[in-house]
Amino acid sequence: MPFLRAVGIRKFFPGVxxxxxxxxxxxxxxxxxxxxxxxxxxxxxxxxxxxxxxxxGGEIYIEGKRVEITSPxxxxxxxxxxxxxxxxxxxxxxxEENLKLAGxxxxxxxxxxxxxxxxxxxxxxxxxxxxxxxxxxxxVKALAKESVLFLMDEPTALLSPRESKALLSTAKxxxxxxxxxxxxxxxxxxxxxxxxxxxxxxxxxRVGVFKxxxxxxxxxxxxxxxVIQRSVYKSAAGGEVIYRAEGLTGERxxxxxxxxxxxxxVAVLGVAGNGQEELMELLAGFKxxxxxxxxxxxxxxxxxxxxxxxxxxxxxxxxxxxRALARDLSVIDxxxxxxxxxxxxxxxxxxxxxxxxxxxxxxxxxxxxxxxQQKLLLxxxxxxxxxxxxxxxxxxxxxxxxTSEKFYAIVRKVxxxxxxxxxxxxxxxxxxxxxIYVLSRGRVVASFTPPYDVDQIAExxxx
Amino acid sequence: xxxxxxxxxxxxxxxxxxxxxLATTLAAVLLATNRLxxxxxxxxxxxxxxxxxxxxxxxIVAMSGVVSYRAGLWNIGQEGQAVVGALAALASTDPLKxxxxxxxxxxxxxxxxxxxxxxxxVNEAVTTFLLxxxxxxxxxxxxxGPLRDPAKRGFVASVEAPHLGLAAAVGALAVVAIGxxxxxKTRRGLYLRLLASGEEVVRYAGASPTVYILLGLALSGAxxxxxxAVEISSREAxxxxxxxxxxxxxxxxxxxxxxxxxxxxxxALAASAYVAWLYQVGVNLKVLGLPALVANALVGSAMAWGLxxxxxxxxxxxxx
Numbered sequence: 001m002p003f004l005r006a007v008g009i010r011k012f013f014p015g016v017x018x019x020x021x022x023x024x025x026x027x028x029x030x031x032x033x034x035x036x037x038x039x040x041x042x043x044x045x046x047x048x049x050x051x052x053x054x055x056x057g058g059e060i061y062i063e064g065k066r067v068e069i070t071s072p073x074x075x076x077x078x079x080x081x082x083x084x085x086x087x088x089x090x091x092x093x094x095x096e097e098n099l100k101l102a103g104x105x106x107x108x109x110x111x112x113x114x115x116x117x118x119x120x121x122x123x124x125x126x127x128x129x130x131x132x133x134x135x136x137x138x139x140v141k142a143l144a145k146e147s148v149l150f151l152m153d154e155p156t157a158l159l160s161p162r163e164s165k166a167l168l169s170t171a172k173x174x175x176x177x178x179x180x181x182x183x184x185x186x187x188x189x190x191x192x193x194x195x196x197x198x199x200x201x202x203x204x205x206r207v208g209v210f211k212x213x214x215x216x217x218x219x220x221x222x223x224x225x226x227v228i229q230r231s232v233y234k235s236a237a238g239g240e241v242i243y244r245a246e247g248l249t250g251e252r253x254x255x256x257x258x259x260x261x262x263x264x265x266v267a268v269l270g271v272a273g274n275g276q277e278e279l280m281e282l283l284a285g286f287k288x289x290x291x292x293x294x295x296x297x298x299x300x301x302x303x304x305x306x307x308x309x310x311x312x313x314x315x316x317x318x319x320x321x322x323r324a325l326a327r328d329l330s331v332i333d334x335x336x337x338x339x340x341x342x343x344x345x346x347x348x349x350x351x352x353x354x355x356x357x358x359x360x361x362x363x364x365x366x367x368x369x370x371x372x373q374q375k376l377l378l379x380x381x382x383x384x385x386x387x388x389x390x391x392x393x394x395x396x397x398x399x400x401x402x403t404s405e406k407f408y409a410i411v412r413k414v415x416x417x418x419x420x421x422x423x424x425x426x427x428x429x430x431x432x433x434x435x436i437y438v439l440s441r442g443r444v445v446a447s448f449t450p451p452y453d454v455d456q457i458a459e460x461x462x463x
Numbered sequence: 464x465x466x467x468x469x470x471x472x473x474x475x476x477x478x479x480x481x482x483x484x485l486a487t488t489l490a491a492v493l494l495a496t497n498r499l500x501x502x503x504x505x506x507x508x509x510x511x512x513x514x515x516x517x518x519x520x521x522x523i524v525a526m527s528g529v530v531s532y533r534a535g536l537w538n539i540g541q542e543g544q545a546v547v548g549a550l551a552a553l554a555s556t557d558p559l560k561x562x563x564x565x566x567x568x569x570x571x572x573x574x575x576x577x578x579x580x581x582x583x584x585v586n587e588a589v590t591t592f593l594l595x596x597x598x599x600x601x602x603x604x605x606x607x608g609p610l611r612d613p614a615k616r617g618f619v620a621s622v623e624a625p626h627l628g629l630a631a632a633v634g635a636l637a638v639v640a641i642g643x644x645x646x647x648k649t650r651r652g653l654y655l656r657l658l659a660s661g662e663e664v665v666r667y668a669g670a671s672p673t674v675y676i677l678l679g680l681a682l683s684g685a686x687x688x689x690x691x692a693v694e695i696s697s698r699e700a701x702x703x704x705x706x707x708x709x710x711x712x713x714x715x716x717x718x719x720x721x722x723x724x725x726x727x728x729x730x731a732l733a734a735s736a737y738v739a740w741l742y743q744v745g746v747n748l749k750v751l752g753l754p755a756l757v758a759n760a761l762v763g764s765a766m767a768w769g770l771x772x773x774x775x776x777x778x779x780x781x782x783x
Binding site: 286305306307310316318322323324325326327328329333336337338 | 650653656657659660661663664666667668669670671
């Protein structure tokens with residue numbers, strides 16, 4: 001009998017079906033990988049099992065008994081623990097103090113660590129520990145508290161290759177000790193290496209459950225769907241190069257070079273956390289690069305203030321809208337950030353055009369829904385201004401399909417020069433972009449031009 | 464008891480708060496006088512000249528608070544800035560120069576915290592606050608030394624500030640209030656308000672956050688300095704400082720009025736009128752033999768009620 005069985009789990013978020021009737025089970029003594037690209041619904045499923053979200057449909061059974069996991073505390077009582085990227089450890093205390101704080105006996109913790117074959121640096125402050133060491137403390141803590149099910153949400157995302165390896169063998173060891181382990185990952189290799197079974201999710205649907213021996217090609221296809229050959233945009237691609245970034249280097253971004261040609265829409269694809277946001281900041285001139293050069297229309301713009309980039313028609317749409325909108329100020333004040341005259345009239349016009357839902361012009365931006373904030377931002381940056389180069393970070397995240405289509409339509413229509421957008425959805429990139437750069441660990445690892453081969457792109461992303 | 468966020472804000476919350484504050488004040492006064500008729504007499508404004516003078520001073524300092532807090536900057540050193548402003552007024556020969564000097568010295572006094580914040584990220588709340596003590600000791604030095612009035616025998620006091628008429632004092636407040644209102648209509652004023660949402664937003668707007676941090680804190684300090692100058696030079700008599708009486712407390716009243724007024728210039732004016740009235744009540748109580756510091760308690764309770772009003776504006780109280 002599986003330790004945990006979830007049947008027909010459904011979860012809706014406003015405008016999105018995150019999980020659409022997903023079945024999932026995990027047994028004692030196995031590592032079960034939950035594989036899928038970003039937005040496939042892996043984290044949502046794990047959050048439901050851990051009691052963070054309540055499912056909108058479906059049932060969960062633990063050892064055959066129907067349960068309602070209403071909170072993380074409830075989950076912990078049922079023997080479920082989550083090893084996440086955000087730790088429940090107090091940084092200013094030592095490991096020993098943290099264990100005591102969690103009600104774990106130090107002696108027992110040491111036994112568990114021994115059993116697991118890991119070291120427990122009792123006297124060190126948590127702040128001094130590496131991410132991998134913190135994870136180990138968390139795992140030992142969970143083990144000492146008699147957890148049975150270990151949920152690991154992208155545990156290797158922030159680890160060095162060596163630490164990743166160590167973590168994966170710890171996961172295996174847990175299974176050998178008779179625990180049930182769920183490994184959430186988007187890395188096929190990782191899943192293949194440690195998992196006994198692999199469940200693949202795509203867009204909120206379970207595509208299949210795979211058993212050993214695994215076929216990587218089969219898994220790739222399950223993750224990303226069949227090779228899609230969509231119609232290629234007949235844009236003016238092939239126009240002259242109007243923007244060039246050479247060897248841009250920041251804190252995470254390493255030696256990145258990108259070119260934009262007139263009329264192009266270029267996508268930068270990559271799994272989240274690979275330096276996309278910083279790259280966009282650098283490209284838009286919002287952040288100064290440590291090294292490298294930015295040339296716009298033959299003018300060297302490197303290190304110039306952002307205001308200069310603005311004057312040359314650069315539009316930057318950051319991932320975090322809070323950087324572009326003053327949430328405590330009114331809609332009209334926010335609009336006036338870029339508007340110099342006839343602001344009320346223009347805003348009314350755009351409001352109609354984009355169907356922005358604003359109670360009144362003096363409403364605070366924080367009172368608007370996320371989608372409406374995004375629309376307001378698009379109106380101000382794209383419609384009000386005369387955009388030449390658009391640099392956008394996940395511009396369609398959180399938008400419904402119609403509005404995100406509108407975004408691309410507007411960009412195609414109003415941008416005089418070129419646009420570069422960072423995306424996490426391969427299909428969106430394939431559908432919309434004239435060229436795709438794939439980013440991994442702060443570097444461009446591949447670039448593609450149509451016709452695209454989704455497999456190749458996905459592989460480059462997973463590398 | 465729980466608080467549940469309201470779907471629609473509830474403006475009556477503030478009316479409840481005002482009623483509560485009035486009731487608290489009345490109760491405190493009744494407690495002190497034991498008789499309703501003398502209590503009502505205490506609540507009345509007896510000296511309109513005095514009241515308007517206090518209103519002008521509190522109002523100007525409140526504008527200093529508005530300028531700072533609306534920009535997300537925490538200048539809480541108004542008291543010290545007012546002290547050095549008053550000191551500058553003592554050293555001036557005519558009232559206009561006194562106001563100008565107060566304005567400039569207040570600005571200069573706020574400049575080190577502003578620079579430290581803008582370039583080194585040092586918390587301005589700490590520095591502006593601590594400079595208040597420096598201001599008090601600086602003032603004492605001047606009272607004993609360069610600005611001591613040798614004609615006042617027997618006790619240590621400073622020379623007198625030039626006399627500023629009541630109309631001029633209220634006029635100064637009007638100029639400041641209109642100035643702040645106009646400023647907020649301009650682009651610079653917009654950037655200053657954007658700053659409250661974070662330095663990145665200002666940068667995103669194409670401006671330099673450093674410039675606006677300096678501008679916001681310097682202007683705030685300047686207004687507080689002006690307030691101090693107006694305070695000392697608009698007194699009917701005794702326009703000097705003694706070693707014991709350097710600080711006047713108007714810095715704190717001004718800060719209170721800024722918050723009570725919801726950080727809007729007009730709101731702060733209304734709140735200043737209210738705080739000035741509470742101050743008058745405190746003075747009336749002093750005549751009855753109670754310590755004048757009762758005024759502080761009354762302003763404090765008004766602040767608490769103001770906060771309660773804000774909570775009621777946003778939340779529903781559920782008794783379960």
